[in-house]
Amino acid sequence: MVTVLHSLGALAAWCGLFYKVRALRKDPRDPALLALCAVFALSGMSFFVSLPPVWVQVDRITGVPNMAAVLAQCCVLSLVFGQQVVLTYWARPPEEARRVARWQLGACAAAVAALITLFCLLTPTDQRVKDFTLYYVHDPYYVAYLSLYIAVYLVGEANVCRVCRRYAKVAGRTWLRRGLRVTAAGAFICLGYGAVRAGNVLGTVFHFDLRAWEDVAWLCGDVGSALTLVGWTLPGWGPRVAAVGNWLRAYHRHRRLYPLWAALHGAVPTIALTPPRGALADRLAFGQLEFRLYRRVIEIRDGQLALRAFAGPEDEERAGREGRAAGLSGEALRAHVEAVRTRTALERRSQGRAAAAARAEEDAGHAARTDLAAETAWLVRVATAFAALPRAPRQPADAGVPAERV
CATH class of the missing domain: 1.20.1070.10 (Rhodopsin 7-helix transmembrane proteins)
Structure with missing residues (x-):
């Protein structure tokens, strides 16, 4: 020894x-x-x-x-x-x-x-x-x-x-x-x-x-x-090692957000600041990750806001019951509820029918978070729950980027 x-x-x-x-x-x-x-x-x-x-x-x-x-x-x-x-x-x-x-x-x-x-x-x-x-x-x-x-x-x-x-x-x-x-x-x-x-x-x-x-x-x-x-x-x-760790974390989060972002972009293409490059190109995007991650978070929230008329309180109640029946609680349950509400809004929009009682603009379905790190961490949870849901019906051919299951 x-x-x-x-x-x-x-x-x-x-x-x-x-x-x-x-x-x-x-x-x-x-x-x-x-x-x-x-x-x-x-x-x-x-x-x-x-x-x-x-x-x-x-x-x-x-x-x-x-x-x-x-x-x-x-x-x-x-x-x-x-x-x-x-x-x-x-x-x-x-x-x-x-x-x-x-x-x-x-x-x-x-x-x-x-x-x-x-x-x-x-x-x-x-x-x-x-x-x-x-x-x-x-x-x-x-x-x-x-x-x-x-x-x-x-x-x-x-x-x-x-x-x-x-x-x-x-x-x-x-x-x-x-x-x-x-x-x-x-x-x-x-x-x-x-x-x-x-x-x-x-x-x-x-x-x-x-x-x-x-x-x-x-x-x-x-x-x-x-x-x-x-x-x-x-x-x-x-600090150099920390910078590498931060890059890896940003890349991981950027990838984890892709399924949710792609589904929202397919329904609302105008949320993207720059034209999407497809799933493979997104996976190989290594530069400007902090900016890309920031944009992805903003675009997801913009997409959810654009779909607010297609989700109502009854969807949250149903998702909550299903989540509790599956043994979910706390943050996991809330992420599941938001993921289900987003998937439901996407389905209704593709069918051209609004919710019976749409959410108000000031209550877009998520708690306000004061910093990007907290918002990103939360959306990663939601995106993970979203990717675990059954696949949504196929979007129209001109709807945009196909969702990627991870």
Whole structure:
């Protein structure tokens, strides 16, 4: 499991680095962006070096057992400080941020130097790819080594969680808020890794063993780190993914409305702003979807309004009874009633006879909705119910576009 998690983490980090380097080329003097690129690079390196095959090769090349462990953990310490630098430049004026960042980088250098010194004092002789943390936990130098590493890690991730949650409450851009929240969530999960490692140290003093929690520690560390990396980049690519989702939703709704629109257009061709192109061409219409969807909603309502003289209250009552008998209720029942009323109006118009008690113009058979999204969602329901009804009698040959069953 650890190998899989490390591999996915490395992949996420390298992808994030590639994405951010593209932005860095446009603004190479942005210190926050430069620090963020360093965070991604260090994260990818820490995951990569921790992979068992790479760990063995690093030890073989350097001739020092477990050298990969200190390399990976130095990368983690550095990226924790790098995250603080990013937040500093985001939160403070440039001059103050540069001054604080210098102190942070100095503390980072000192922490890394201390970590390497303690590792050298440890002088490990056995290569421990899978259980390095637990194997040396009773060595006093390693206790100091791990204590320093975990203290910096916990304080850094806790600060990332705290600051990102606070900034998310005041961020003006939607995707920036979401990115900060994802980053905060990732940092919070990372605290689980730090807590287990702290328990490894405390266990030597209070005589308890957290070996059973080793998989939990790695899961928290790797998943939390991956979420943090996603959160840092989410404000950039999130809107693009959302745009694709919006396009797919608009296309789906545009298609779902076709049967109802085609039937209404067949009866009232004047509702169409542009000449219809047939069912296949409509299915292949990929451009200007927002405009097309808006027009389709308007044209459906125009068609229903034009047919108001051919539907009456008795049609609604009959449709309501049939729907309740079929087990429908709520929005599904109301959509069924409107679909039946529309189908009845189309049938009566084709036969040239009006309803016994036509609806008034101000009550065209649907509740007023204040926004296009709500109106579209409702008409999709109606169109779905309409398509499920028995096929209406054939319209005259010059009636327009044939209805399509979906």
